[in-house]
Amino acid sequence: MKHADIKYTNQRVEILDFLGDFQGHPTVEDVYEGVRQKLTRISKATVYNNLKFLAEKGLIKEVNVKGVSRFESNLMPHHHTICIKCGEIKDYESEQLSDLTMEVAENIDDFTIRSADVNFLGVCKKCMEE
Amino acid sequence: MKHADIKYTNQRVEILDFLGDFQGHPTVEDVYEGVRQKLTRISKATVYNNLKFLAEKGLIKEVNVKGVSRFESNLMPHHHTICIKCGEIKDYESEQLSDLTMEVAENIDDFTIRSADVNFLGVCKKCMEE
DNA sequence: TATTAAATAATAATTGTTATTATTTAAACC
DNA sequence: GGTTTAAATAATAACAATTATTATTTAATA
Incomplete structure (x- = not known):
């Protein structure tokens, strides 16, 4: 590429x-x-x-x-989970959500879309156990 | 409230x-x-x-x-469009996307969800005309 | 080879944010 | 009501991430 x-x-x-x-x-x-x-x-x-x-x-x-x-460098459509305690970031994939996100993105008026980011904020397993 | x-x-x-x-x-x-x-x-x-x-x-x-x-202070579920040229941020609503996002969020394993953010990055109308 | 533009290295400056500490405010108790 | 205690605030120092600056190097082009 x-x-x-x-x-x-x-x-x-x-x-x-x-x-x-x-x-x-x-x-x-x-x-x-x-x-x-x-x-x-x-x-x-x-x-x-x-x-x-x-x-x-x-x-x-x-x-x-x-x-x-x-x-x-992962250019495939995916999302992120971000732990608000420790900051850990992990990739998360939902094809359905990626598809809908892009569909919505392309239909926003007066806006030339570049990318659509979905971030899930929360607490990871390790931090929950503490 | x-x-x-x-x-x-x-x-x-x-x-x-x-x-x-x-x-x-x-x-x-x-x-x-x-x-x-x-x-x-x-x-x-x-x-x-x-x-x-x-x-x-x-x-x-x-x-x-x-x-x-x-x-x-807008606590209703909504998303944001962000212009990468001028930085303008606008609220954008898609009930369907909000719903799916929350549904996906609640089913992430080993993760206690706090919020889910969807940001659309692109170029706003005004900046496109320049 | 000479000219020109792009990229880089080194570092200064800036910005957004967090930490520190003394002071003020206000709640809780006698 | 006055005293004790904790929380909130103001002022400012410290910090970290990023951007800007400038001289130098690299590489493409003529």
Whole structure:
């Protein structure tokens, strides 16, 4: 799924690779620390710029949780459960909900849809037991 | 809709009044500036604390957009359209989507649901014309 | 090879939010 | 009513995430 109009610099390739391998929804800091293992001289600003850039190009997705940006490479339609205690984020799939969400999205007047996000906020099992 | 276990201080009453009158989804700064018209000596920390407090008590709702907290007093089930250019937020209602969202929410395993948020991201009419 | 634009690194500045502490307010008890 | 106690507030410091700035590097184009 390469895009012709995107310059695949070393930094961008490493960021994409990192996100592809990562299980979960890393923050900018996570990505920075991870990518730094290979590109020791990469700047955090570059990580910010490229995560934003790649999200705008649609190669990755941004998830904003409690004011901090997180990213994922899972582009398939899905939702998120977010624990309001520990912050854990998990993917959750409901094809029916994805379908209805997109159908509704496409019929909103005077609005050019880019994406539709469904977030379930609550308390995860582990936090409930405490 | 008064709650017995909530102390209705002047600050909290003014914040609730402000949110009730406000058309839209004000930030903490908006609320602070607004409430300051009547309670000139109110502290911004108090605004933060009470917005958080009132949201936890379920008297208002928090909407996090692009990393900044916004609040609203509309407690009816509804969604939001968010313009990625100008940041405009508008309420959007789809009973069918609200219903399905809640139904899905209640059936997520190992997760105690608190709320389910649906955000439509895209470009508003005004921004499209530019 | 020279020119130009894009990308990057390093870091300063900004913004939204949280933490701290002293003071004030108000409820609960005698 | 006065005293004790806890909660709420004001003022401000501290913090963390993000954005802006600027010089340098890289790479595409002529």
